[in-house]
Amino acid sequence: MQRPSLRLPGEPGSSPAPWIGANFWSRRGGPLMWRRFDADTVRAELRVLREHGLTFTRSFFYWPDFMPEPNTLDQECCARYEEFLDLHTELGMYTIPTLIVGHMSGENWDPAWRGGRDLYGDVWMVAQQAWFGGQMARRYAAHPAVAGWLVSNEMPIYGGPGAREQVASWAQLIIDAVRAGGGSQPISLGDGAWGLEITGLDNGFRLRDIARLCDFIGPHSYPMGDDPVRQHYTAAWICELSGSFGRPVILEEFGLTSDFASDANGAHYYRQALHNSLLAGATGWGAWNNTDFDGLEDQDPYRHHPFELHFGLTDAAGRPKPQLAELRAFADVLARVDFPRLRRTAADTAMVVSSFLDTEHPFTEPEKDGPHVFDTLRQAYVSARLADLPVALARESDGIGSDAKLYLVPSTKHLLSPTWYQLEDLARGGATVYVSYSAGAHFNQRGPWHAAMNKMFGFEHQLMYGLVDPVSQDEFEFEFVRPFGPLGEGSRLRFRTGGNEHSRAMLPVRPTEAEVLAVDGQGRPALLSRRVGAGAMVFCTYGIEHMAASLPRVNPEPTRDLYEALAEFAGVTRAVTADDPRVAVDVLVHEDGTRYVWFVSQAAEELTVKPVVRDGGKLAEDTVSLPPFGVRVLKLEG
Structure with missing residues (x-):
């Protein structure tokens, strides 16, 4: 399957390539910089x-200062912003x-004149925002x-969640005003990509609408987690999900405060987020923030959010921090490989993204089901990357395609009935379809929502109604009884056992047509394969991806x-x-045919x-040495 290609927003020559930069506030004022410019x-x-190789900034019209009254611009702020633009040109x-x-x-x-009006639904208020956009x-x-x-x-924080139709209309009117004002450059919303199609939680900002209205999608990623490798891949996973809507992806905001990470670990995080998101299809990067x-300790928001003082690439005296050195090294790599002319390799592996992530089906629990899909698939994505598997995402809502050799359906409770039958048809045509068990993570209709599960996978499940078969031990083992x-x-x-009282479970089965490949410590089938036509349906009776995600x-x-065995x-x-x-290893291809190989280490120590x-x-090298959490990029000859 074709993975989203590395495309830059806009026409060639219309904007800098690639976009490597920082979100910018001057240390003279932060959000109040236009008063103290x-x-x-x-x-x-x-x-x-x-x-240090950065080509762009993201800058901000602090709204209370730039628009102090309706239909009014602060001319001094506007003049200072023009001087700010001139400084960019100078450099x-x-x-x-x-x-x-x-x-x-x-x-x-808020501007003082807002008066609590709704930012999406109040016609006058939307008109004021559109007027401002057009004037700028x-x-x-x-x-x-x-x-x-x-x-x-981050409008979902400022304006709050909204009705989908109102949010899309609000966006359309402001974008139209910018276009009418002569703004022909690429445009997006700055919303953070935190909506239903990514998080499973609906805030009204639908990526399907944004992709229709905008030129690129811009995730903001500041993960809090409990696993270093998942932490290093979360921005990449979000970029991968965002890239499934036919628009370039700019990692618009990412970064960390030095109050939450040491200098060395801050540098590691930057390195991992940059390279892993590149390999996930990102075409630009905006660190939060420059300084x-x-x-400014006595000034809001720093007065009550003191950790916000130290997200900078430089300290308050302008001295570079290790994160800025990582951006410099990243920019050097992109220049060396001629990044704008690279593309991702096609993927033989498709990971099926359940529509229960991005669609609110009736009489379900989307506030639980969506995040369950996000977390489980993120963990499966990490395992696939560490298995050196190029993976394409196949969103069920858009059709899962038919050109992959391997389909992964990890710990997925829900797919639509037609999708299960389509997967069996794909196996009949020669694909390998892998499914692992999931009863879900809550009480509502707990159990596997599989169409014709027994027939498709060649066994008879032994479930008792309303009950799960718990995995009580802290670890469990698969022993392969066939190669x-x-x-x-x-x-x-x-494997280690994870999950809650609903999901910390396995599926007891009795094989009928399926061949048992592996058994658990009690001799029960753990991995089974049923030949279907030219392909196979492979079933794991443990929800291993969900358990690991927990x-x-x-x-x-x-x-x-x-996954490595499935690939072979x-x-x-x-x-x-x-x-x-x-x-993890991945390959990008230059338009002239040259291939570049990325080696990304998740080891805390140097390794070869x-x-x-x-x-x-x-x-060129028979062995590759990598520093702690290091990255090497080598040319593949021939």
Whole structure:
């Protein structure tokens, strides 16, 4: 299956490529910088970014200052913003202005005249926002430093959730105003991509609508987690999900406060987020943010959110922090491989994304089911990446396609009935379909929602109505009784048990047509395969992906080894692999045919791996040494 390609927003030559930059507030004022604007300070702040390979900033029209009255612009703020643009041109940089900025760093600010009016549904209030957007475009769209536009900053926080139709109409009217004002550059919403299709929770900001209205999608990612590897892949997973709507993805905001991470671990996080999101299809990156704000301790929002003082790429004196060095190194890699002309390789593996993530089906519990899908599939994605598997996402809501060799359906309670039959048809045509058990994670109709499960998978389940078969031990083991890919007879995989009272369960089965590949510690079938036509339906009786998703500090874990076996069983193409489960390998291809191999380590210590090149190519190095959480990029010859 074709994975979303690395495409830049806009036409070639219309904007800087690639977008590597920072969200920008001057240390002279933070959100109040336009009242205290100091050109020399801003020039110095921009220069240190430019010297480290950054090409753009995201800038902000702090709304209470720029629009102090209805139908009124503050001319002094506007003049200062134009000077800000001129400084970008002077340094060979670009910026993306953000229009409706009423939320920032833990506080909402209203223009005094808003009077509590609804930002999406009040016609007069929407007209005022559209007027502002049009006026800003008329003033600045022709400036060579303007590379794009954002309608808002995290509007779901400022305006709150809204009805889908109202949110889409609000966005349409402001975008139309920007276009009418001459703003022809790429535009998006600045909403954070926190809606139903990503999180499973509906805030009215639907990516399907945003993809129809906008030129790119811009996730904001600040994960709180309990597993270092999942933490390193969360931004990538969100970019992967966001990229399934036919628009380029800009990782618009990501980063960390130095109050929450040491310098070394902050650098590791940046390195991992940058490279993993690139391999997940991101085409641009905006770090949060350019500088620390020591000296603004008495100013909101820093007064009550003190950790917001230290998200900077530089300290408050302008000295680079390790995160900025990581951006410099990343920019150097992208220049070396001619990033704008790279594309992702096609994927033989498709991960099925249940429509219960992005669609509110009747008489279900979307507030529980959607996040369950997100968390489980994120963990499965991590295991696939560590198995060096290029993976394409197949959203059930859009059709799962028919051109993959391996379909992964990890710990999924719900699919629509037609999808189950389609999966069996795909197996009949030669694909391998892998499904692992899930009863769900709550009481509502707990159990597997599989159409014709017994017939499709060649067994008879032994469930008792309303009950689950709990896994009581803290660990469980699979022993392979037949060879399966690289796992020979007698091979063992040991898993940790996770989940709650609903999901910490297995499915007891009695084989009919299926062949047992592995048994658990009690001799019960753990992995079964039923031949269907030219392909196979493979079923795991334990919800191993969900269990791992529920556990802290679990990765890498044996699902990675099972996926590697599935890949070999299904004949999946993997151009290069590594011999260590802590190292993920992926390949990007230049339009001239040159291939570049990424090696990304999840090890906290230095390690050396021996790559296996599977298609006759050759790497310049027989072994690849990686520093802690390190990344290496090598050319694949031939």
